[in-house]
Amino acid sequence: xxxxxxxxxxxxxxxxxxxxxxxxxxxxxxNQPKNTENIQKTQEAKTVKPSNNPGIFExxxxxEPVANKLVDFTYKNxxxxxxxxxxxxxxxxxxxxxGTWCPPxxxxxxxxxxxxxxxxxxxxxxxxxxxxxxxxxxxxxAVADFAEANGxxxxxxxxPSASPSRMKIAEAYGGIQAVPTTLLIDKNxxxxxxxxxxxxKEEFMQSIKRMMGKN
Numbered sequence: 001x002x003x004x005x006x007x008x009x010x011x012x013x014x015x016x017x018x019x020x021x022x023x024x025x026x027x028x029x030x031n032q033p034k035n036t037e038n039i040q041k042t043q044e045a046k047t048v049k050p051s052n053n054p055g056i057f058e059x060x061x062x063x064e065p066v067a068n069k070l071v072d073f074t075y076k077n078x079x080x081x082x083x084x085x086x087x088x089x090x091x092x093x094x095x096x097x098x099g100t101w102c103p104p105x106x107x108x109x110x111x112x113x114x115x116x117x118x119x120x121x122x123x124x125x126x127x128x129x130x131x132x133x134x135x136x137x138x139x140x141x142a143v144a145d146f147a148e149a150n151g152x153x154x155x156x157x158x159x160p161s162a163s164p165s166r167m168k169i170a171e172a173y174g175g176i177q178a179v180p181t182t183l184l185i186d187k188n189x190x191x192x193x194x195x196x197x198x199x200x201k202e203e204f205m206q207s208i209k210r211m212m213g214k215n
Contacts, residue, residue, distance in 0.1 A: 022104050022197035022198045023178040023179065023181075023196060024101075024103070024104060024105065024178060025177065047076065048140045048143070048144040050144050052153060053147050053148070053155075053156075054154060054155040055077065055155055055156075056155075056158060057075035057082075057157050058075060058136040058157075058158055058160075059076075059157050059158065059159045059163060059169065060074040060081040061081060062168040062172050064172075067174075068191045069190060069191065070084075070085065070093065070185050070189035070190075071172035072084060073157070073165070073169060075157045085189075087124070087126075087155070091123055091187065092122060092184070092208070093126060093184070093185035094112070094185075094208070095128065095185060096112060096126070097128045097173075097180060097182070098128070098129060099129060099130050099132070102180065104197065104198035106150075108180060108198045108200075109152065111199075111200060111201035111204060112204070113150075113151060113152060113153055115201060115204060115208070116153050122212070124154070125154035125155075126157065127152070127156035128156075128157055128159060129143045129157070129158045130166070130176070130179060131158060131159065131160055132161050134162035136160050138160075139159075139161075143158050173191075177196075178196060180196075180197065181195065181197075183195075184208065184211050186211055193207050193210075
């Protein structure tokens with residue numbers, strides 16, 4: 001084999017391996033974590049609330065896409081559809097698309113928890129869990145179990161695989177091809193940075209401070 005061709009295949013292999021360590025495509029084979037810790041789950045109007053967590057809710061509706069802007073979506077809570085735009089009003093937004101089945105997503109969760117603790121007065125973290133179970137009962141339980149076992153302290157909106165909103169929420173934010181994907185959104189609803197793949201707390205904080213004009 002020609003030396004240049006060999007080099008090409010080696011580079012492709014290295015790039016593929018690197019990407020697989022930082023992000024998961026939604027077509028990747030399921031690698032659902034098994035949590036042995038059982039929790040008390042309250043199922044009211046498509047809602048799950050483990051302790052120390054603002055809530056785990058089913059997505060309800062998705063607004064019309066606007067390029068590089070926060071697209072409002074709603075979640076079901078106590079038989080009402082509540083708006084993410086209202087929930088995050090007056091704060092910067094850290095919008096994290098993830099899945100319990102994705103190893104890079106799970107690895108960055110502890111850092112995201114710390115970010116929420118440190119910046120809760122200025123920034124709101126919102127998780128969008130793109131789960132592989134077709135219905136909310138199973139998908140919501142997977143996220144609730146994981147949240148309880150890992151101490152997740154921020155709101156998560158669950159999108160089951162069979163949800164009519166699955167494609168809409170992905171397209172609303174420019175097409176989510178892999179998770180984790182994190183969008184940093186300023187107080188005016190402008191998407192100022194799109195981060196594909198897992199990051200450390202230090203890397204996230206650099207981006208957040210830049211968004212807030214603190215660098």
